Amino acid sequence: MSSPRRLKDEDGIGATLLRSAADDGPGASSRRAVAAALGLAAIAHGTTTAAAAASTAPAATAPVAGTTATVTAATTAPAAVIASKAGISIAAKLIVGLTLATGVGVGVAVQANREPARSAAVVLPAEAVHRADTAPPARVAVTAPTVAADPVPTVPVPTVPVPTVPLPMEPVVPAVRVGSEPHAQRTTAPTTTAPTTTAPTTTAPTTTVEPSTGAGARVEEAVPTTPSLADEVAVLDAALVALRDHHTASALRLLDQYDRRFPAGTLASEAAVARIEALVAAGNRDRARALATKFLAAHGTSPLAQRVRTLTEP
Amino acid sequence: MQEATQPQPRVEPHEIVQESSTPEVRLRQLFDTQFDFVWRSLRRLGVPELLADDATQEVFLVASRRLADIEIGRERSFLFATALRIASTTRRGIARRGDHDDQAVDLLVDQTPGPDELADRQRARAVLDRILETMDLELRAVFVLYELEEMTMAEIAVTLELPPGTVASRLRRAREAFQATVSRLRGAA
Numbered sequence: 001m002s003s004p005r006r007l008k009d010e011d012g013i014g015a016t017l018l019r020s021a022a023d024d025g026p027g028a029s030s031r032r033a034v035a036a037a038l039g040l041a042a043i044a045h046g047t048t049t050a051a052a053a054a055s056t057a058p059a060a061t062a063p064v065a066g067t068t069a070t071v072t073a074a075t076t077a078p079a080a081v082i083a084s085k086a087g088i089s090i091a092a093k094l095i096v097g098l099t100l101a102t103g104v105g106v107g108v109a110v111q112a113n114r115e116p117a118r119s120a121a122v123v124l125p126a127e128a129v130h131r132a133d134t135a136p137p138a139r140v141a142v143t144a145p146t147v148a149a150d151p152v153p154t155v156p157v158p159t160v161p162v163p164t165v166p167l168p169m170e171p172v173v174p175a176v177r178v179g180s181e182p183h184a185q186r187t188t189a190p191t192t193t194a195p196t197t198t199a200p201t202t203t204a205p206t207t208t209v210e211p212s213t214g215a216g217a218r219v220e221e222a223v224p225t226t227p228s229l230a231d232e233v234a235v236l237d238a239a240l241v242a243l244r245d246h247h248t249a250s251a252l253r254l255l256d257q258y259d260r261r262f263p264a265g266t267l268a269s270e271a272a273v274a275r276i277e278a279l280v281a282a283g284n285r286d287r288a289r290a291l292a293t294k295f296l297a298a299h300g301t302s303p304l305a306q307r308v309r310t311l312t313e314p
Numbered sequence: 315m316q317e318a319t320q321p322q323p324r325v326e327p328h329e330i331v332q333e334s335s336t337p338e339v340r341l342r343q344l345f346d347t348q349f350d351f352v353w354r355s356l357r358r359l360g361v362p363e364l365l366a367d368d369a370t371q372e373v374f375l376v377a378s379r380r381l382a383d384i385e386i387g388r389e390r391s392f393l394f395a396t397a398l399r400i401a402s403t404t405r406r407g408i409a410r411r412g413d414h415d416d417q418a419v420d421l422l423v424d425q426t427p428g429p430d431e432l433a434d435r436q437r438a439r440a441v442l443d444r445i446l447e448t449m450d451l452e453l454r455a456v457f458v459l460y461e462l463e464e465m466t467m468a469e470i471a472v473t474l475e476l477p478p479g480t481v482a483s484r485l486r487r488a489r490e491a492f493q494a495t496v497s498r499l500r501g502a503a
Binding site: 003004006007008012013014016017018019020021023024025026030031033034035037038040234235237238241242245247250254 | 341342345349350353354357358362363364365366367368370371374375378403404435436438439441442445460461462464466467485489492493496499
């Protein structure tokens, strides 16, 4: 077997193209996300830190020490690659995508076979996973104490032991719901420093809580690049592919991602229809029907309306 | 995740995958050493970036279920074969094109930027993806392992469990297909 010289060591466009593949690799966040999903938490452990933060219940009778979980489990989603495919004729692709996906229809039985992996393995609560998917180059660090709106910087902490850091072997389970988007602080910092809290020992210490945090959670994530139609197509396209392949959970996550990144997206209707379809595939017909009703009320005359009706017919 | 009752096996770096390893240790080892390979392979076999994490997870889930069946030293082979299967499922939905669908290539030629713009690596990568997509998966597997993963043909034969002659002929055909598409790009530029 004589081995030919590798093409990338030669000159020309072909070599340039092949060399470009060297840039394509998983980000650290991919590794962490997959490790966490597989339950290989010890690998992710270094990135999954939890610090204790104090919070007070409004009534102040039973101050509860909240936990701050820093979840760094994002999928890198720079939409570059699929975006390139977007060139093909967005409309045509979408129509084809939707049409093909119809064939899938209510492939629940098949889907049940295809999906066990994900549903069984993902340990993060849905909310956290979804959020982690949001940011494009993204590392989403959710620092989410159940902090009260109280701007008073010092909070008396009783002798309640501060919750300890989750065991390295434990899957990441942030018990905290992330605050609503509008309150979220966005910074370019890819990583978050969890607010440090001095661990109380014997005396009743005071813990300073950053007043600027304000009410609710603080979310830091990389600022998304200006969304373009190509980005929209990339995300929606991926969702449609996932849907077609019966990866319903992935499809829904991608659609969540779409909604978050492009709240007023050009393809919002298509995304809405894809979601209805995904919900039907997931067996969640009630929710599908509710969305369908909403969709038809707003876009009753849209070319997509008939499709929505068909999808949610009893 | 060791069994509490089981003593932690002492693992020397050079003998990391031993029969005596517990399944958990072995899986973690596999994950640590092969994660990048699996992820890259999936991408190169046509899984879009947005789905690559999910697909990688699937590969390792399969591996974790079949750990006992994976021969020592044949881990990569197993993982790549699994990746190939998963990529083929994922890809099926993406492009229902023929192996060397002329239309697909024409479309590609139309939309490919000139050589100057190819200097932009990201763009180049996107074009490479598109070229690879026009390739039959069997050829593509050999092509990416040789040209991108820089395996030797012998290693590829082992990885894909193919006779060396088949590897050689697939590689030759894949390179021809690749070169032909590239010449068309050059001609169009």
